[in-house]
Amino acid sequence: MKPCEQVLLYAQGELNPAEKTAFEGHLKTCAACQAELKFLAKLDEGLTPPAAPQRVIDKLLARTTRKKPFWARFKWELAGLTAAACAAFVWTFLPSQEPFNAHELVAYMNASSDDEYSSFAQELNDMEDYF
Ligand SMILES: [Zn+2]
Structure with a gap:
């Protein structure tokens, strides 16, 4: 198998350690494989949804854990009243x-x-x- 044909296996982590080392040696000198690897990485990014930025997560958490509305304190009274x-x-x-x-x-x-x-x-x- 030519080194260039191993780029996909390398990207998927399916090369054995010896093959991996050999391919990484090839990768340093092969622009085609570098480009291919970059492309594969981008493809991977596209497939896995990016995690929400921490700023957004913090905002959401702040919203859900912010001070309870006043009627939340009378939850049980309200439930009883409703019943x-x-x-x-x-x-x-x-x-x-x-x-x-x-x-x-x-x-x-x-x-x-x-x-x-x-x-x-x-x-x-x-x-x-x-x-
Ligand atoms: Zn190559």
Whole structure:
């Protein structure tokens, strides 16, 4: 294998120590391999997303760990209040709604079963007439 054909293997760290030393010797004198290696390194950079600059990371951390808003101190009180409000809501609206819904449901069921029954009865009559 010609030294120049080993540039990819070298870049990927797949040469054994002896080959690596030999190639590094070649690399010093071969502009083509130097350029190729530079290109491969650039390609690698393009594939791995660059880490955010430390300045940006610091800013983000400062934002997420900055002083809590005032209501955060009353988190549990708020949670309790919310639960109470939900309970009150359910207590106020469910009892009045459920009987109504049940009535409507029963009425609907009655109406449709009546319809079904009468159509069934009608079919029976038709059959009796037929025979
Ligand atoms: Zn070369």
